[in-house]
Amino acid sequence: MVADAIGGSYDADFVGYVATQVRPGETAIVVEADEGYTRPVDDIVRIHGGRVYRSYI
Secondary structure: HHHHHOOOOOOOOHHHHHHHHOOOOOOOOOOOOOOOOHHHHHHHHHOOOOOOOOOOO
16 A cells, blocks of 8 residues: 555655565655755664665655
8 A cells, every 4th residue: 555655756666665664553654855964864763663764766
């Protein structure tokens, strides 16, 4: 379902990969952002047990 919802905007391989990584009971948050520096987001997400996947379009 996630792949269908966002597939039009993102690379199909990336969406498919992320969709296979989301386990039952988990939630995926999709964000389109212009990051100057990625480490702050990576650190905050990981501290809270999350994972970050990036696609550079």
